[in-house]
Amino acid sequence: MTERVIVVGNGVAGHSCASRLAELGTKVTMIGPGLPHDRPPLSKRALATGRLPMLSDAERLIAKGVDHLDGTVTDVDLPNRRLTVAQTGGGEPLVIDAPRLVWATGLRYPKPPVPGLDHLGHENATGDGMLALHQQIREPGKRVVVIGAGLIGTETAATLGQNHAVTLLDMVDRPLARFLTPVTDGALKILNELGVPFHGECRIDGVERDGDQLVVQTSTHGSIPCDVVVSxxxxxxxxxxxxxxxxRALAMPCDSTLRVEGHENLWAAGDCLTFPHPRWGRIGIPHWDHAHWSGRHVAESIHGSTLAYVRDPYFFSDIAHLRIQQVGFAPAATSWGEESGLHVGRDADGAVACVLFMNAPARLKEARELLAAA
Amino acid sequence: MSVRLIVDADGCIGSGECVAEDPQAIEIDDSGCARVLIGAMDEARAQHLCDVCPVGALTIEH
Incomplete structure (x- = not known):
């Protein structure tokens, strides 16, 4: 197994794949801007300390046998298996051969098309964005408006709410609206405890500068003056x-070994793939756990394994001191009930499809066993 | 042999895999980071916790 593998992406999935390939003795080049780091950098400690959650450093990559090309792929010539890479440090773009290719670039988190937001707003979904935001909130007591109450926005609001006057806005009526009711209830309770007002069903018209402050203009909640806006x-x-x-496709359909369907020698890892789960059918899992394990699985597949990827969805989140964990596939649950302190979702046949639990990290194994028994 | 388990707080991503395995030995604190609950433990027990950590944020100190 001497032919080099090119891994595009240096987040969790790309780094996990490249590391495992190197462990297995395969020559591997990982392409991505900067050293590998978690993204979105959701760790509360990252935003609190201003330190990126790094996955490795240059020395450790060399020790592992992972070549790192610091740059961004700007062109993909799939028929000829060539990539054009703009180097982070400048210079002429590189054209490299990629006879065996793993794509692991995750998702993008662009700012929504709200007038003024693009140049006046910060973001906490990329490493550079998190570092720039941290510079703005180093002194406590800032007035911060967070736009978007999904996982990134709610975690960010809860973290910043411990030292700043934060307002959380969303066009839907609840934070974490796509999650189960106990999760949204728990998040609302935490936000209330932190003194973070949540303005739901908010229509944001624009962000403007007014002297030395910013103003978020809304047609539902008036003008909200602030020091920092986070998209x-x-x-x-x-x-x-x-x-x-x-x-608009977020992901590439893969077979059970995570090889991209219709392509030889092209695999995907992490958020940018869907795969045929033996129980849930074709799904994608945009979360850390899947990024890590799918990356390793791709490495094993490239090395000749024909084992199917069968990892059940698992996500975890920390909204201040509210720890949320969920295993299984919530859309498959047709009924929910509380069983011994766990929120258990069952499918139409009564089998456990999903288990949600909060502030009970010791019960992860039990939750997985419940799911496995089904 | 008794050893100490060390958490790399910058490396821990709070996946909770360690706590699921041995909640008497380790917990997740309010910042979402693993925290060791006991000062010394059997080396095999500590090694198992190191093995289940997906990011290698746990190490053994002899």
């Missing part, structure tokens, strides 16, 4: 058009 609404595909015909 945390929505996500988009990071896939180039050479890999997907539909620009």
């Amino acid at each position: 945390a609404a929505g996500f988009r595909s990071s896939l180039p058009p050479e890999l997907v015909e539909d620009p």
Whole structure:
């Protein structure tokens, strides 16, 4: 197994894949801007300390046998298996051969098209964004408006709410609206405890500068003066058009070994794939756990394994001191009930499809066993 | 042999895998980071916790 593998992406999935390939003795080059780091950098400690959650450093990458090309892929010539890479440090773009290619670039988190937000708003979904935001909130007592109450926005609001006067806005009526009711209830309770007002069903018209402050203009909640605006609404595909015909597609369909369907020697890892789960059908899992394990699985597949990827969805989140964990596939649950302190979702046949639990990290194993028994 | 388990707070991502395995030995604190609850433990027990951590944020100190 001497032919080099090119891994595009240096987040959790790309780093996990490249590391495992190197462990297995395969030559591997990982392409991504900067040293590998978690993204979105959701760790509360990252935002509190201003230190990126790094996955490795240059010395450790060398020790592992992972070559790191610090740059960004700007062109994909799939028929000829060539990539054009803009180097972070400048210089001429590099053209490299990629006979065996792993795509692991995750999702993008662009700012929504609200007038003024693009140049006046910060974001907490990329490493550079998190570092720039941290510079603005180093002194306590800032007035911060967070736009978007999904996972990134709610975690950010709860973290900043411990030292700043934070307001959380969203166009929907509840924070974490796409999650189960106990999660949204728990998040609302935490936000209330922190003194973070949540303005739901908010229509944001624009962000303006007014002297030395900013103003978020809304047609539902008036003008909200603040010092810092954080955009945390929505996500988009990071896939180039050479890999997907539909620009709205978030992920590439893969087979059970995580090889991209219809392509030889092309695999995907992390957020940018869907796979045929033996129980849930074709799904994607945009979370850390899947990024890590799918990256390792791709490495094993490249090394000749034909084992199917069967990892059950698992996500965890910390909204201040509220720890949320969920295993299983919530959309498959047709009924929910509390069983011995766990929120258990069952499918139409009565089998456990999903288990949600909060502030009970010791029960992860038990939750997985319940799911496995089904 | 008794050893100490050390958490790399910058490396821990709070996946909770360690707590799921041995909640008497380790917990998740309010910042979402693993925290060791006992000063010394059997080396095999500590090694198991190191093995289940997906990011290698746990190490053994002899």
